[in-house]
Amino acid sequence: MSSKLEILNALKLSALMNHPMPSIEVAPRLENLVGQFETNLNAVAGTLHKEGGIKALQAKVDELIAQGLQVISLVEGVTANREMPPTAHELKDIDYAVIPGEIGVAENGAIWVNNKNLGHRVTPFICENLILALPTNKIVPTLHQAAKEITLASGEFGVFIAGPSKTADIEQALVVGAHGACSSNVYLL
Amino acid sequence: MAYQHNHGAVGSQVHAHKADIFCRDETRVDWHSKALWTLREKRDRAAGSIPEWEQLRQLGSDIKLHTLTNLAQYLEIFEQNCLANGIKVHWARDGAEHNRIVHDILSSHKVKKLVKSKSMLTEECHLNPYLEQRGIEVIDTDLGERIIQLAKMPPSHIVVPAIHMKKEEVGDLFHEKLGTKAGASDPLYLTRAARAHLRQQFLSADAAMTGVNMAIADKGAVVVCTNEGNADMGANLPKLQLHSMGIDKVVPDVDSAAVLLRTLARNATGQPVTTYSAFYRGPQPEGEMHIIIVDNGRTEMLKDKILAESLKCIRCGGCLNTCPVYRRSGGYSYNYTIPGPIGIAVGAKLDDTNSIAWACTLCGSCTYICPTKVPLDKIIFHHRRLKAEAGQLPYGKNGYMPLVGKFMASPTMLNCSMSMARTALRILPGSLLKPFSGAWGKYRELPVAPNSSFEAWFKQHRSL
Numbered sequence: 001m002s003s004k005l006e007i008l009n010a011l012k013l014s015a016l017m018n019h020p021m022p023s024i025e026v027a028p029r030l031e032n033l034v035g036q037f038e039t040n041l042n043a044v045a046g047t048l049h050k051e052g053g054i055k056a057l058q059a060k061v062d063e064l065i066a067q068g069l070q071v072i073s074l075v076e077g078v079t080a081n082r083e084m085p086p087t088a089h090e091l092k093d094i095d096y097a098v099i100p101g102e103i104g105v106a107e108n109g110a111i112w113v114n115n116k117n118l119g120h121r122v123t124p125f126i127c128e129n130l131i132l133a134l135p136t137n138k139i140v141p142t143l144h145q146a147a148k149e150i151t152l153a154s155g156e157f158g159v160f161i162a163g164p165s166k167t168a169d170i171e172q173a174l175v176v177g178a179h180g181a182c183s184s185n186v187y188l189l
Numbered sequence: 190m191a192y193q194h195n196h197g198a199v200g201s202q203v204h205a206h207k208a209d210i211f212c213r214d215e216t217r218v219d220w221h222s223k224a225l226w227t228l229r230e231k232r233d234r235a236a237g238s239i240p241e242w243e244q245l246r247q248l249g250s251d252i253k254l255h256t257l258t259n260l261a262q263y264l265e266i267f268e269q270n271c272l273a274n275g276i277k278v279h280w281a282r283d284g285a286e287h288n289r290i291v292h293d294i295l296s297s298h299k300v301k302k303l304v305k306s307k308s309m310l311t312e313e314c315h316l317n318p319y320l321e322q323r324g325i326e327v328i329d330t331d332l333g334e335r336i337i338q339l340a341k342m343p344p345s346h347i348v349v350p351a352i353h354m355k356k357e358e359v360g361d362l363f364h365e366k367l368g369t370k371a372g373a374s375d376p377l378y379l380t381r382a383a384r385a386h387l388r389q390q391f392l393s394a395d396a397a398m399t400g401v402n403m404a405i406a407d408k409g410a411v412v413v414c415t416n417e418g419n420a421d422m423g424a425n426l427p428k429l430q431l432h433s434m435g436i437d438k439v440v441p442d443v444d445s446a447a448v449l450l451r452t453l454a455r456n457a458t459g460q461p462v463t464t465y466s467a468f469y470r471g472p473q474p475e476g477e478m479h480i481i482i483v484d485n486g487r488t489e490m491l492k493d494k495i496l497a498e499s500l501k502c503i504r505c506g507g508c509l510n511t512c513p514v515y516r517r518s519g520g521y522s523y524n525y526t527i528p529g530p531i532g533i534a535v536g537a538k539l540d541d542t543n544s545i546a547w548a549c550t551l552c553g554s555c556t557y558i559c560p561t562k563v564p565l566d567k568i569i570f571h572h573r574r575l576k577a578e579a580g581q582l583p584y585g586k587n588g589y590m591p592l593v594g595k596f597m598a599s600p601t602m603l604n605c606s607m608s609m610a611r612t613a614l615r616i617l618p619g620s621l622l623k624p625f626s627g628a629w630g631k632y633r634e635l636p637v638a639p640n641s642s643f644e645a646w647f648k649q650h651r652s653l
Binding site for chain 2: 003010015020021088089105107109110122142143153163164165166168175178180
């Protein structure tokens with residue numbers, strides 16, 4: 001008998017009585033979504049730029065390039081100085097990656113990103129610093145609403161990113177910049 | 190070296206003995222307890238900041254219970270959808286089979302170096318030594334896991350695995366293994382050194398492996414949560430990715446996963462969500478993705494309706510942080526990979542010292558903060574009953590508990606002996622009585638004896 005069949009057969013001996021699936025209806029807090037988002041993004045060590053939209057973002061990218069940094073942009077209308085390389089490993093010296101976020105979550109500062117907009121899946125993790133561009137009207141109150149809107153087709157990869165990478169594994173001291181990006185800036189479009 | 194400090198990491202000894210070893214260094218115990226309590230306080234603030242917290246706990250419990258009661262069906266749906274997404278699915282009855290499957294996949298791809306992110310399941314299966322014995326280099330990439338891997342120690346906590354180590358010890362360890370400056374112990378400096386070291390590992394790995402926080406049945410996708418980004422750095426660089434999951438990880442849909450994601454990090458560290466909550470619904474282009482679904486005792490637990498509820502656990506570690514016994518006895522005192530209340534719930538059966546079910550005051554704090562309402566104190570109490578029924582009581586309880594039972598069952602014998610005890614406490618010197626109190630009296634003073642029993646006091650006063 002295959003292991004799968006053995007496990008499925010063993011499950012027939014479960015002592016648990018059938019338990020109904022609950023309906024998930026949690027009242028959202030709709031007031032001041034941008035304000036909620038900013039508070040929580042700050043709490044996860046990210047920074048929000050509310051004014052200036054794509055122009056402010058391009059100005060920031062120009063400034064970074066002028067400093068001699070390697071910047072790659074996947075946001076339409078924002079030009080940088082690096083092309084997407086053929087292999088993921090070649091992204092290892094990217095200082096800043098600028099990528100489009102699809103949905104912002106007000107309750108936790110997270111932003112949904114889909115691999116269609118990443119070039120390689122590893123882009124938002126391997127870059128030293130991350131910049132996300134998010135349409136203001138795409139901020140939803142909680143993960144319950146985000147769950148309804150995220151795109152994740154068959155074969156795809158997607159991720160909620162809440163601020164820069166961090167760890168507190170040495171004596172509970174918070175250090176921003178573990179393995180992923182060391183900073184996270186969000187520009188509202 | 191300091192980090193080789195004896196925490197009783199190896200060998201089975203009763204919990205009280207191992208706790209004794211941990212408690213020799215009082216300053217360290219105080220620090221350990223306080224560090225974990227800080228996490229508990231952060232958790233309280235995070236939970237208190239969303240008014241629907243209790244509703245989310247109930248939803249989490251209901252969703253997990255519903256899935257567990259229809260597990261065979263959800264696992265089959267999950268598998269079918271994974272296959273449709275180009276994911277290869279394997280089933281393993283136990284740890285040994287899991288390890289064989291993983292090794293077969295890795296060796297067929299000639300993998301020499303595997304980067305791993307945190308997975309309590311692979312710890313449970315002892316995967317690392319199995320692969321290392323077969324010539325595969327295994328690099329744990331979570332910072333805490335890397336620290337204890339370099340120190341050759343098991344995790345002492347399921348979320349913060351190196352919580353028992355001081356930064357000076359990590360500094361000494363990194364100096365020896367990674368060439369950091371001698372005596373340097375600044376967490377920022379040490380973390381940056383680990384980042385540089387592990388970047389090289391990510392970039393040179395042949396395959397990556399992660400655990401699974403939730404497996405989404407109707408999508409055929411797995412969700413992996415980290416703060417450091419190590420799981421996603423790993424899984425998205427080499428072309429081969431493996432994910433191991435217990436059969437209990439499956440949930441019906443993304444809506445269910447969202448409920449659990451809302452409580453997981455809040456209950457673990459007080460963050461509103463983990464930095465990265467990654468959804469893998471297929472391999473990268475020209476890549477290969479494998480999921481290994483593991484039983485390893487879980488279907489056995491489902492046969493007991495009280496033990497079954499421990500499978501609702503989402504491994505947030507909140508119950509460890511709040512536990513007064515864990516905080517003061519350390520993660521190495523439990524004779525199981527997972528310590529603390531949830532470690533007792535899922536590990537007591539395998540404990541050959543039969544003592545860890547008693548590493549609990551039954552205060553119930555764990556149950557009250559659990560995000561999926563696992564009735565931990567009830568499960569732990571149930572384990573004690575199972576041990577008693579099997580004649581496997583620890584600490585000599587097999588000998589004296591039947592006697593205690595007889596005394597407690599007879600009012601005459603109980604009243605008579607209690608009266609003798611009260612008199613003895615009043616007239617005899619403590620030094621003469623203390624030996625009779627056994628282990629209880631080791632760290633406690635004998636009580637001051639009241640003049641009469643509560644029963645006598647009650648009879649005298651109830652007419653008032």
